[in-house]
Amino acid sequence: MTDTDLAYLTVRDAGRLLRSREVSSVELTQAALRRIDEVDQYFSAFITVTADVALMLAEAADRMMRQGTDTALTGVPMAAKDILSTRGITTTCGSRVLEHYVPQYSATATRRLEEAGAVLLGKTNMDEFAMGSSNENSAFGPVRNPWDPERVPGGSSGGSAVAVAAGEAVYALGTDTGGSIRQPAALSGVVGFKPTYGRVSRYGLVAFASSLDQIGPLTRTVWDSAAVLEVMAGLDPLDSTSLDAPVPSYTSALGGDLRGRRLGVPREYFSEGMEQGVEQAIRTALAALGDLGAEIQEISLPHTQYALSTYYVISPAEAMANLARYDGVRYGLSVEGEDAWDLFGRTRESGFGPEVKRRILLGTYVLSAGYYDAYYRKALQVRTLVRQDFERAFEGVDLIVAPTSPTTAFRLGERTDNPLHMYLSDVYTVPINMAGLPAISVPAGFSEGLPVGLQFIGPALQESAILQAAHAFEQATQHHCRRPSREALPSSST
């Protein structure tokens, strides 16, 4: 098999090859590292490539194979968003302020994967502290979309989406606060899965907005997402917000069609600003779901229009506090000053990028004395209404299906001057975070050669149900099999 063949393996197929000894984890890992070496100069999906660690882990994985202690993920090369704490490996969060920060401990999610034999290839590029929808807010440069390198991959987990889309890693971990897994998955043509809030421990996930952040996989197939979640999910005594609910076998839930399934399509998710090509692809996808036996019905989530502005009150408020620790005293960037407060100021002035500063200011403002009631308290009330919208909807339907993003991948620089325009990229994903619900975005077709994503949203802890539906759709449509053409790359082989 060629490196390219190996590069586009699924977790499932890689596992089969490994278990039948057709390929070793070391071979698979070497191929992936060669691939990264070859293509990542164009995409910048990685901030750090951990070749030595990867080969060491691959050797360990091969031993697990021989000893028969392997899991579905053993020996499969993967990447983690650079916001997940990895012991001994630089974790930058896409920020200058943490450019040289090496954590002393690993996140629960990455630790669980490592114990299952995962092979970490490196840490992926991202919008600084996960604040962004295009990956242009990274202190280490933007990530390019393999479907069109002049376009963004989406964000903030743009590096993870592209690592998968460009065949650099079999799967990658991302984090989703307002759409940061699903939106880049949609724009880059891969599967992106945000589980229920609390399903995966946040311990070691560097916090952006703590009440919204959630870790999840970006993969080539729904089956792969199910397999990765199965390993990461579950109660963690180190995260008091992690849920104490049993973790079912998500992969065993896959299979079958959608007969009798009631799927709700929220009319508010076909709003102004939606590209025609996206709408067309989604309508076609809905028809395909109907062909699979699903009963499609229109529903209403009336508070949708308030979700985005509410999100931009709650998430900056939490971020303001979460980012206060980057003061130059204990770790990370430290710029000397005349006294402690001068040190804080100088460190933060040069350590944070403009979007991060904007959100810190926003968060400070909405919590300030005299404004709290008008902004923060009101936002919490609206959040409750948004959650109730979903609760009411799920009384009449099993799952909700909706476009993941109103547009396909936009051009680099197109929205950087207009933050509000940029924020609209997440208008269909943010309400789900506000409600803490699980949702998966799967490839649903193309518009002018660019991928479109469809998301399946379920009630809390109904991961199995959304995976089953998304899997049925994927198997029937096969959009996930299409790969970005090599011609899209700037000429590399001369």
Place this chain on the structure above:
Amino acid sequence: VTTEITYEPVVGLEVHAQLRTRSKMFCGCPADYSGAPPNTHCCPVCLGMPGSLPVINSRALEFGLITALALHSRIAPESKFDRKNYSYPDIPKGYQISQYDEPIGTGGWLEYESGDRTLRWDIRRVHLEEDTGKSLHTSVDGREVSLVDYNRAGVPLMEIVTEPAARTPAEARDFFEALRRVLMYLGVNDGNLQEGSMRADINVSLRLPGGEPGTKVEIKNLNSFRAVQRALEYEIERQSGLLRSGQRVEQETRGWSETVEITVGQRSKEYAHDYRYFPEPDLPPLRIADHELDRLRRSIPELPLARLERFRSQLDLTPLHAEVLSRDRNLADFFEGAVTAAAAASARSIANWMTGDVLRLLGERDETVDTGRVTPPQIAELVDLVERGEISTPAAKQTLEHMFDSGEAAASIVDRLGLRQVTDVDAVESLVLEVIAANPTLVDTYRAGKTNVIKRLMGEAMKASRGTANPETVMRVLEERLSST
């Protein structure tokens, strides 16, 4: 002659008490940092490393609830933690996890004695939070530097806020002292003021009797009873002086200078804080089950003031003894253990022994009732021996010393050293006869009418018995023999 206007102080206290748990408020690091090298009791959580998350110490929560219950506070069925945002090098996360609008306890009161009056000070709230690290400004290699030690960061802290009340400095001091005693009784705080495990911020404003309170001034970080009283006295004088001379009292925060005993205005640069409190998203709301509360309520011991009153009224102790013995819970428990174990001795006589020789011997040995070797039943046995006249007081004192040295029971020491009091009249008779024979001059003096020399003869007899003779018997036999020849 103009009469000077007398202003009335209105005082409120905010008491911070570290909770005596094994681990910190939100992580597993040891909470006891005394003597530990800087930054050795730290982990990603209490250092606020990126991605770390807090987990509530359930013991600290229990301690907070027990305190709130003991102070008659209402326990909210649901409360929550909040983030208090402010920047300081010793605040690792840039915010402190505290409780803002839903503390675990609201309302309540504490009764305490001041002079000969029993007063009640109303409590506003009881809440939990985490302590900060410690900053140290020093010079290293001739360079001025600031160092931070995070061992204290994350140590469980409880804040008790009182309602403002018209109280004197002495009353405020007595309240602080009483509160400390209650916290120690509850076992939630070690009462170690010097090491800062309990400290008070005091608000004080002045008003004309019956008038509206004036501008409030806060005095920060008072960590001794004396400082509480003296700082208040000073501040009342200072504010009265300003008002009498027609000046205004500035709303400000002042520090207490222990050495010169004055309050000093702190950096005016420090503008009014806006802490931007909001609910801590990393910790789900606290729900306290009724059965848990019932269990905690049942675990509350009798509190110091109730015990003091019982010692005075039921056990008939002198006010001083009742005070000394009720002050410390272990001492009070020890004393009551001895009273319960005693067969003949009264609580009063056990109290005599406890407040006298027992405390003296403990002090000399730098021990406490729980570190020493002597047990309450052993003390009871000793006092019983005295009470029954089996040993004399001097012999008992001697026995007690041995008990402290060896932990041996009183009776066996008495037997081993032959200290049992001789009450047998025949034995005393022969002893008295010997003394009479050996001291003819004293006998003659007695018989010549100077009867008070009998005391010297008595002393000789006691000495000859090495303290074991029963003094009453000796006296009776001496009198008989001297008058009968």
